[in-house]
Amino acid sequence: MSIFNEGLQVVNVGLPLIVEGVPSGQVTQLDWRPPAFGDAEVARLALALDSPETDEANANAIGIVQRVRPQLTRVRPASEVVPGIADGRMLLHAGPPIEWERMCGPMRGALIGATLFENWAETPEEAESLLDSGQIKVEPCHHHGAVGPMAGVLAPSMPVFVVTDPSDGRFAFASLNEGLGKVLRFGAYDEEVISRLVWMRDILGPILDRTLQSFGSIDITSLIGQALSMGDEGHNRNVAATSLLTRRLAPTIAALEPSSDAIAVLNFLAGNDHFALNISMASAKLSMDAALGIDKSTLVTAMARNGVEFGLRVAGTGEQWFTTAVGPADGLFFPGYGPEDANPDLGDSAITETMGLGGFAMAASPAITQFVGGTPSDAIAATRSMRRITLGPHPAYPLPPMNFTGSPSGIDVLKVLDTGVLPLINTGIAHKTAGIGQIGAGIVTAPPEVFLSAARALAKARGIG
Amino acid sequence: MSIFNEGLQVVNVGLPLIVEGVPSGQVTQLDWRPPAFGDAEVARLALALDSPETDEANANAIGIVQRVRPQLTRVRPASEVVPGIADGRMLLHAGPPIEWERMCGPMRGALIGATLFENWAETPEEAESLLDSGQIKVEPCHHHGAVGPMAGVLAPSMPVFVVTDPSDGRFAFASLNEGLGKVLRFGAYDEEVISRLVWMRDILGPILDRTLQSFGSIDITSLIGQALSMGDEGHNRNVAATSLLTRRLAPTIAALEPSSDAIAVLNFLAGNDHFALNISMASAKLSMDAALGIDKSTLVTAMARNGVEFGLRVAGTGEQWFTTAVGPADGLFFPGYGPEDANPDLGDSAITETMGLGGFAMAASPAITQFVGGTPSDAIAATRSMRRITLGPHPAYPLPPMNFTGSPSGIDVLKVLDTGVLPLINTGIAHKTAGIGQIGAGIVTAPPEVFLSAARALAKARGIG
Structure with a gap:
């Protein structure tokens, strides 16, 4: 009797559509979806x-993953540390495997840029036909223990973050973040982009490596844990981790010679709020691969x-x-x-x-x-x-x-x-x-x-x- | 009739005590207190x-206060910029006016330390009797456009943050934060404390001043606004503002000579999560005094x-x-x-x-x-x-x-x-x-x-x- 006297109370486990017209105060909508x-x-x-x-x-598996404590130890040329990348002409890219022909615009642009950066070609047209010809192997970063944001293109001469798990000696790698604007990872490959990559190879990478050698390794889990209490989420917002890391390393960087390079590196770190993203990525890669x-x-x-x-x-x-x-x-x-x-x-x-x-x-x-x-x-x-x-x-x-x-x-x-x-x-x-x-x-x-x-x-x- | 049939619903505007015994589901407690x-x-x-x-x-008043945009422009010796502090022997302290005789332990300790720091006395006993004698004037920071955390003791030779409102030329000042541990602001005055103050006077202050001269002034409102989105509240947590500021100034600091001083300053900033507190305080002082x-x-x-x-x-x-x-x-x-x-x-x-x-x-x-x-x-x-x-x-x-x-x-x-x-x-x-x-x-x-x-x-x- 009471359902007639006291009004309707509806519990709906399907599409909200089905209870349209019933006053919303009378409906409890369950967030249920059909399995699979x-x-x-x-x-x-x-x-x-x-x-x-x-x-x-x-x-x-989750226990193994969560116990990994990735350490940032070095910044070395990919050719020296990333397994297989120096076998012939090879470039790595983001995501699952894909052939050059099927790639999207930004990834093609980034591969053209990386080909120019490696001096395998002199013009974008030459680079493109080299890639067309299949003379440059393209493989996923993930197949080489590495990760890269956006196009994720990694070339042998690029410096990479070297992240390791001291307990088992495994490694993971990530490219260095170029900053925003016209950058390779979004497929840009003009003079400005290539010059920056050359500077990153010749100055930024070596200075950061010497810094880590002198300072000691960085516990990434602890860095990111602290950044999470400062509004980062470790993917699209990295200003806290970048600021904490820069502040911590600045005295060591400033002590390196030549000081003009040290200052340029500090300027680059001051201007790139996303610098820590690639470190977070390499750390996540190392942790997740532990369960592979x-x-x-x-x-x-x-x-x-x-x-x-x-x-x-x-x-x-x-x-x-x-x-x-x-x-x-x-x-x-x-x-x-x-x-x-x-x-x-x-x-x-x-x-x-x-x-x-x-x-x-x-x-x-x-x-x-x-x-x-x-x-x-x-x-x-x-x-x-x-x-x-x-x-x-x-x-x-x-x-x-x-x-x-x-x-x-x-x-x-x-x-x-x-x-x-x-x-x-x-x-x-x-x-x-x-x-x-x-x-x-x-x-x-x-x-x-x-x-x-x-x-x-x-x-x-x-x-x- | 319904209040008897449907149970009691209580709205209480007084002490919760008075409705003790009434099931809490039936009580709406208003947060009301007697005025004044x-x-x-x-x-x-x-x-x-x-x-x-x-x-x-x-x-x-609130409009005036909220429109102030304090700029950190210089770091100068207090004697040079804080009005009145160099008139005879004077030390400033935190809070409202209080005579030496009535002061608490940490404030007395800080004043003894400041007397030693100024070389007005050679031993703590000598400093104490000098303060006892009334030959050193003690006045509130607030009476001199300044603020200081804890004991808040400011001596003429100490460097201060100079914060200004360019729209009306007013100034406010704050001491530089010494870090945690044994420090003057908690009343410590041993050798370690005085040496640090000397280093802050001779190295930290001048290096920061040259940094600001070269970098330009810092908009404190914008710095703190960003820090609030990174978990600071601008008083007891200052790690974000300190990290952002250090990261921004590091390239300029690193460019100063001698590099050993620059490195020491960067090390100090890397080790003091509260460094930005005193800047936040001077900024607040300048803003609030606009309504005085x-x-x-x-x-x-x-x-x-x-x-x-x-x-x-x-x-x-x-x-x-x-x-x-x-x-x-x-x-x-x-x-x-x-x-x-x-x-x-x-x-x-x-x-x-x-x-x-x-x-x-x-x-x-x-x-x-x-x-x-x-x-x-x-x-x-x-x-x-x-x-x-x-x-x-x-x-x-x-x-x-x-x-x-x-x-x-x-x-x-x-x-x-x-x-x-x-x-x-x-x-x-x-x-x-x-x-x-x-x-x-x-x-x-x-x-x-x-x-x-x-x-x-x-x-x-x-x-x-």
């Missing part, structure tokens, strides 16, 4: 994969974009990539640009989200909403929603606005399929034409297809079918 | 003062503690101090110390709260709760409660976690009396014995008595009685 994005076959596989063995493998190949684990070990496809790697399937077409980011555009100018999403920088930073640590960074859109409470909601798809908070990355609970870390393919919640990636937006550069920033979600593919492969590997 | 802290005479005066003329004066003497305005222009008394200044009563005895801060103590070791609250640093920083900007600084106690939501609640007693948000100090609304700024004596809400001050805690140093940090409220005294004086000045 509605793919019944994968839903069945996911259910079969969800076993105590998987839980054990994942607990092991852990049998039965459904932990995501890499998310990366090449501007055409999104790629996913999972611990239990090792070095295999699950890929699908990628779209452009939705976000805030710089004046004069809009979605029609945007390149599809690009770069290895989503390794930070894979680790539990970036979009996952948004709560730490209310100020970033002015850059990527949304409000500070959206930022907190974003972090909260990432808890639903991760294996556990990262103990070294407490988020002050969330009462110091750790940033949600370690994406579980099965949790993504179960909840329908997709990883949030806090990304820069590149112009689709090479060389124009960054035109905005925003949030993207990883595409559902790669999680479906990953589940199929994980099931196959375990004879579930 | 229960002083009926002052409540009547406050009511009379609450007029359109007062509103107009306050709107004028604005007729009829009930805006608080200074809050300062000398370790014995708390002092308040109000725009409409000019340079008059309203004082009352001050207690120790309640907060988190460093291991081995407790409330029984704490000196009563001390220092001019509450000028930052007077401006709308520190305790008023707590929301910007969730991480500070680990230093002063409480939780991040307490920090937001603190900022929110300060809205009730302030004249308006500071447009240059947006707080990201509060959706970028400005920090509550400009304490109104009448609002304090009306709401019974007292200004929150985020403070360091000094040991009561000279020289032991900081033993904790916490939150204090300004004492109610000074607001009662201020209201009486404001009323008297306007012939209300």
Whole structure:
């Protein structure tokens, strides 16, 4: 009788559409989505994969990842430290594997620039035909223990951050951040860009290396942990980590000769708020690779974009990539640009989200909403929603606005399929034409297809079918 | 009839005690306190003062204060720039006026140290008897356009930050922060302390001055605004402002000769997370003094503690101090110390709260709760409660976690009396014995008595009685 007398109270687990017309105060809308994005076959596989063995493998995997304490020890030429990069003419790029012919504008531009930088060609036309001819091998950074933002192009003569885990001697590498404006990673390759790369090779890299040799190594986890309490999220906002690092290293840099070089390096660090991004990326790469190949684990070990496809790697399937077409980011555009100018999403920088930073640590960074859109409470909601798809908070990355609970870390393919919640990636937006550069920033979600593919492969590997 | 059938719903405007026993779900407790802290005479005066003329004066005063854009231009010896400090033997101290005989331990220690530093005495005993004899004048920093944290002792040979408002040519000054540990401002005066002061006088001050001469002046409002988006609150947490400033100035410092001095300065800046505090204080002093003497305005222009008394200044009563005895801060103590070791609250640093920083900007600084106690939501609640007693948000100090609304700024004596809400001050805690140093940090409220005294004086000045 009471439902007639006391009015209707509706609990809806489906589309909000279905309760349209019911006053909103009477509706409790559950955030439920069909498992496996509605793919019944994968839903069945996911259910079969969800076993105590998987839980054990994942607990092991996340424990290993979270215990890595990456140390920044050196800045060396890639040719000297990045495995395989000096075998013949080779250039590395962001994201999963892709052939030169299918690459997007910014990545092609960056490869042309890197070819000029290496003096393999004298003109952009010559560089392009050299790349057309296949005489320069192009392979993903990720296949060489490295990561790079946006186009992510790494050439043998470029200096790289050398990050190591002293407990097992593993290494990861990342290029040095060029700053904003006309830069190689957005596909620019004019004189200004190449000269800067030459300066970075000849001055910045060697000065930073001598600095680290003299100062000692930098504990990156601790640097980023402190930066999270200062409004960074370790992907799109890096001003705190950059400022802390510069302040700490400045006395050592200032002590190096010639002083004109030391001053130029300090000026460069003072002018580049994103300098620490690539360090954060190398650190995340080293940490996540620790779980590569852990049998039965459904932990995501890499998310990366090449501007055409999104790629996913999972611990239990090792070095295999699950890929699908990628779209452009939705976000805030710089004046004069809009979605029609945007390149599809690009770069290895989503390794930070894979680790539990970036979009996952948004709560730490209310100020970033002015850059990527949304409000500070959206930022907190974003972090909260990432808890639903991760294996556990990262103990070294407490988020002050969330009462110091750790940033949600370690994406579980099965949790993504179960909840329908997709990883949030806090990304820069590149112009689709090479060389124009960054035109905005925003949030993207990883595409559902790669999680479906990953589940199929994980099931196959375990004879579930 | 329904109140008998549907149960009791209580709205309580008095002490929570009175509704004890009523289930808490049935009680709405209003945060109401009797006006003027229960002083009926002052409540009547406050009511009379609450007029359109007062509103107009306050709107004028807060507008003037918020439009000041303090510039850090130089670092000069106090004797050269601080008015009156070089007239005979004079030392300045924190808080409202107090005679040597009544001073607390840390302030006496700091004055002994400053006497040794100035070479007016050779031993602490000699310094003490010189101070006993009255041959060294002691006056408040505030009376000389200056501010100093904790004991706040300023001697003529010390270097000071010179902060100016280019629009009217006014100046404010603050000592340079010595760092943590054994330092003069906590009353220590041994060899280590005096040597550091000598180094600051001979090396740090001149190098910083040459840096500013070469780099140009620093817009402090913009520096602090950015630091607020990086977890500083501009009083007890200054790591962001210090890091940003150091990173910006490092190239210029590194270019100065001799390089050994430049390196020593960069090392000092790298090791002192509170370096920017004194700059924030001088900036707040310059801004608040712009309202000094604005007729009829009930805006608080200074809050300062000398370790014995708390002092308040109000725009409409000019340079008059309203004082009352001050207690120790309640907060988190460093291991081995407790409330029984704490000196009563001390220092001019509450000028930052007077401006709308520190305790008023707590929301910007969730991480500070680990230093002063409480939780991040307490920090937001603190900022929110300060809205009730302030004249308006500071447009240059947006707080990201509060959706970028400005920090509550400009304490109104009448609002304090009306709401019974007292200004929150985020403070360091000094040991009561000279020289032991900081033993904790916490939150204090300004004492109610000074607001009662201020209201009486404001009323008297306007012939209300």
